[in-house]
Amino acid sequence: MTIFDPSRTWFADDDQAALVVIFNHSRPHARGPVFVCLPAMGVAASFYTPFAEALAQAAKGVAVLTDLRGQGQSEALARRGARFGYQEIVAQDIPSLTASIAAQFPGRPIYLVGHSLGGQLGSLAAAHMAPGLAGLILVASGTAHYRVWPKALRWRAGIAVRAVRTVAALLPWYPGRLLGFGGDQPRRLMADWSYNASTGRYRCAGSRIDYEEALNDIVLPVLSVEIRADPVAPTGATTELLAKLASCAIERRQIDGVTADAPWRRHFSWARSPDEVVAEIVAWVRPQLRRVNVECLERAVA
Structure with a gap:
C-alpha cells in the first residue's frame, strides 16, 4: 500500500480486478459516511476524481473510487483474454471491496454510489450485502432496456x-x-448487458440467483439523482430500475447537469462539475446520519 498524500491511498485487490483510490476528508468525523463510487461502463474511476474530492469534503467523510473489473487501471482486460460478466462484479468484487472498506473504517455508514451501469451493478450487489449498507445512491442510472x-x-x-x-x-x-x-468488454459481460437491454430483466450468467426477486427483497434507503432530458438514462429507464427495488424507501431528485453541454454529454459531465449532485447527496444523507447518531446515543444510555 503506497500513500501519496494524507487524503489518498491507492491499493489493488488480490486478483487485480480493480484499482481503488480513497479520498479522506482532512478532518473527518468519527462517524462520517463512506461512499463507495462505481463508474459507468467503459469509464475509468479517475474520471470521477472531482466528484469524489467534492463529496468527501462536503460530507466530511470518505469517498472511494474503484475501477470496475476490466476498466481503467484494472489488469483483467478483455483484449488479454479475461472472461467475466456481471456475476463476478456483483457477487465478488463489490462485496469484497466493501468489506475491506468497512474493516478500514469501522462503525461508519457505507453508501454505494453508482453512475449509469455502476448504479445497476451496485443495485445487484446490494442483494448480496444490503445489511452492511446504509443506503444506495444512483446517479443518472436506469436499466438499459430499449423499450422504455x-x-x-x-x-x-x-x-x-x-x-x-x-x-x-x-x-x-x-x-x-x-x-x-x-x-472493451468480455463477451459474457456484454451478454448480460444485452439481456437486460432486450428484456428489461436482470440475469447474471453463471448464477443461480433470481436477481429480479433478489432486487425486490432489498430493504434500503435509495436516492436517485436524475439529469433532466438525459438521453442515455431517460426517465423511463430510471423508473424501471427503481420499480425493481420495491421494498426500498426511494427518493427521486432531478438536476440540470452541465447545461452548456449537449444532452448526451450531460450524462457524464456532471462528474467533472459535481456541485449539484454532491448537494443532493449531502442533503439526503445528513438526516439519516442524525437519526443513526441519535439511535447510537439511545443505545449507549440504555
Whole structure:
C-alpha cells in the first residue's frame, strides 16, 4: 500500500480486478459516511476524481473510487483474454471491496454510489450485502432496456442493442473503444448487458440467483439523482430500475447537469462539475446520519 498524500491511498485487490483510490476528508468525523463510487461502463474511476474530492469534503467523510473489473487501471482486460460478466462484479468484487472498506473504517455508514451501469451493478450487489449498507445512491442510472426509451428514439435504441449483441457474440471480445460505446468488454459481460437491454430483466450468467426477486427483497434507503432530458438514462429507464427495488424507501431528485453541454454529454459531465449532485447527496444523507447518531446515543444510555 503506497500513500501519496494524507487524503489518498491507492491499493489493488488480490486478483487485480480493480484499482481503488480513497479520498479522506482532512478532518473527518468519527462517524462520517463512506461512499463507495462505481463508474459507468467503459469509464475509468479517475474520471470521477472531482466528484469524489467534492463529496468527501462536503460530507466530511470518505469517498472511494474503484475501477470496475476490466476498466481503467484494472489488469483483467478483455483484449488479454479475461472472461467475466456481471456475476463476478456483483457477487465478488463489490462485496469484497466493501468489506475491506468497512474493516478500514469501522462503525461508519457505507453508501454505494453508482453512475449509469455502476448504479445497476451496485443495485445487484446490494442483494448480496444490503445489511452492511446504509443506503444506495444512483446517479443518472436506469436499466438499459430499449423499450422504455422515448418513443422517438426507441427504434434506434432497438437497432443499437441488436448490433451490440451481434458484435459481442461474433468477436473474441466486444471492441467498445473502437465502436465508441462501453469500452472493451468480455463477451459474457456484454451478454448480460444485452439481456437486460432486450428484456428489461436482470440475469447474471453463471448464477443461480433470481436477481429480479433478489432486487425486490432489498430493504434500503435509495436516492436517485436524475439529469433532466438525459438521453442515455431517460426517465423511463430510471423508473424501471427503481420499480425493481420495491421494498426500498426511494427518493427521486432531478438536476440540470452541465447545461452548456449537449444532452448526451450531460450524462457524464456532471462528474467533472459535481456541485449539484454532491448537494443532493449531502442533503439526503445528513438526516439519516442524525437519526443513526441519535439511535447510537439511545443505545449507549440504555
